[in-house]
Structures are given as C-alpha cells and as structure tokens.
Amino acid sequence: MDDRPSPAIEYGVTPTHVMAAMPGLDFVRAIFDGKLPAPPIMQTVEPFDTSAEPGVVVMHSVPGFRHYNPIGSVHGGYAATLLDSAMGLAVHSMLPPGQGYTTLEFKISFIKGMTQDSGAVRTEGRTLNVGRRTATAEARITDAKGRLLAHATTTCLVFEIPGTTQAVR
DSSP states (O other), rough: OOOOOOOOOOOOOOOOHHHHOOOHHHHHHHHHSSSBBBBBBGGGGGEEEEEETTEEEEEEEEOGGGBOOTSBBBOHHHHHHHHHHHHHHHHHTTOOOOOEEEEEEEEEEEOOOOOOOTOOEEEEEEEEEEEESSEEEEEEETTTTTEEEEEEEEEEEEEEEEEOOOOOO
C-alpha cells in the first residue's frame, strides 16, 4: 500500500486558448489526471477514480452530510451536478480542437434517495449523438450494488470557441 499523501487537487478555470488547442478527450483526461485544474464546482462533489474514453465518462463520489437538504437526505443538486458534469464531459470528449459546448437543457429522474450512509456512487455519462450544432447524452448514478439511484438526459449546443479559427465540423 502506498502511504504517500495524495496530491492536493488544484481547482480553477483553464484559459480558453489552452482548452481550444486540445481535442476534447485530451482536455477531459488532463483535468482527470491533474494536469489541468479541476472545475471549481467539483469541490462540492469531490470525484475520484475518474476515466474518460471517447463519448464515455465515469466518476465516483461519496455523498456526505454536507450534501444534505432540510429533510435529512442528500440534496437533488448533488445528483444534478454529477449527472450534468458526466454528460457534458462525455460530449466534450467527442469534440475536436476549437469546439466547445454548453448545456441547453437536461432532465433528471430521481429513483432512490441517497444519504451519508450510501457509500461511493458511480456516475457514468455517455453520448447518444454528437452533431455539428447539437449533442445529446445520458447519464446514470448507481450505488455499490449496481442499483439505479438517478438518471438524466441532456441536449447540448456545440459551437466554435470564440477567438479560434477552427472550422465547425
């Protein structure tokens, strides 16, 4: 077992020109590998054991007491953050240099509640279609026993990153 402390995660926003110069898959992997800063929103869900392949992103997270809502369970925003992030990064993993995306809409279905006793959850985002102007994706959150906790779908706008000369595919 490795007794070295894990490196501190750097949170920040990657400069647009750096992001625009990279294929989307390389960009997502660089964030997961700590070569680029993790988005500040990830401080709230602290993903670990992350992976990215073309069109597929997987991350694990542990819901905790800090995620609770007033009724004593994990707030739906925790699941929404995980699902939206996984779907968006899955879309980003399919984009060429010079292209970006933004979420146009997403729909979430909550199946089973989470608590601080739920343990690690797995979120998997997967693209359904990536076109010139729009992309669709889906994501699922499951518990350690593989039970479905929540799922979602999204539509994203695909666009040329301002300031780049990359042609839209």
